[in-house]
Amino acid sequence: MRSRMEPLVRVPRTLLRVFSPEEADRLVAALRTHRDRAMVLGMLLAGLRRCEVLGLRFCDVQVADRRLVVVAGKGGHHRVVSAANRFFEALGAYLHGERSDTADTDQVFVVLKGPRRGMPLSAEGLDEILDGARRRAGLEQATCHQLRHTCLTRLRPGWYAVASVKWLTAIELIDRPFGGHFQVDRYLPCSECGR
Numbered sequence: 001m002r003s004r005m006e007p008l009v010r011v012p013r014t015l016l017r018v019f020s021p022e023e024a025d026r027l028v029a030a031l032r033t034h035r036d037r038a039m040v041l042g043m044l045l046a047g048l049r050r051c052e053v054l055g056l057r058f059c060d061v062q063v064a065d066r067r068l069v070v071v072a073g074k075g076g077h078h079r080v081v082s083a084a085n086r087f088f089e090a091l092g093a094y095l096h097g098e099r100s101d102t103a104d105t106d107q108v109f110v111v112l113k114g115p116r117r118g119m120p121l122s123a124e125g126l127d128e129i130l131d132g133a134r135r136r137a138g139l140e141q142a143t144c145h146q147l148r149h150t151c152l153t154r155l156r157p158g159w160y161a162v163a164s165v166k167w168l169t170a171i172e173l174i175d176r177p178f179g180g181h182f183q184v185d186r187y188l189p190c191s192e193c194g195r
Contacts, residue, residue: 066088
């Protein structure tokens with residue numbers, strides 16, 4: 001008996017849907033703590049990955065320069081990224097009003113209540129926070145990866161050279177047919193982008 005070979009059906013890859021400015025504002029407004037706002041704004045305004053937000057240490061935060069040093073990036077890539085004033089305002093409010101003085105870690109974001117209070121926040125904990133905010137904001141979907149992509153497509157104004165985007169984000173982009181530049185839409189004025 002001969003086996004039949006079924007033709008493989010190629011499923012088209014869809015692009016990740018990014019947030020509109022209104023959706024991003026609704027999501028941030030639905031967050032309950034300054035810690036949560038700072039983490040989400042780190043992904044939304046600075047393009048950080050979930051692991052990079054959770055891996056931030058105090059020595060990685062350069063408040064005077066409005067920059068974050070990413071040392072726990074994907075693939076071991078190290079880079080420095082600009083962050084908006086809104087991120088630093090939320091971070092300051094969290095550190096002065098919410099973070100436990102007894103936390104015994106140099107990681108910035110910790111659990112705020114319960115038996116794990118003061119311990120580093122986990123990826124599952126961040127996903128749970130984001131899922132609750134998504135429901136309260138009435139959004140169909142909201143992921144950490146979506147926040148990062150929103151930053152890269154809407155929050156960085158103007159044209160960027162592919163090499164610059166690779167450096168800022170530590171990702172490999174395919175070559176662009178329009179002269180090696182990456183087009184992004186204008187979303188926030190430069191003062192809000194942290195530049």
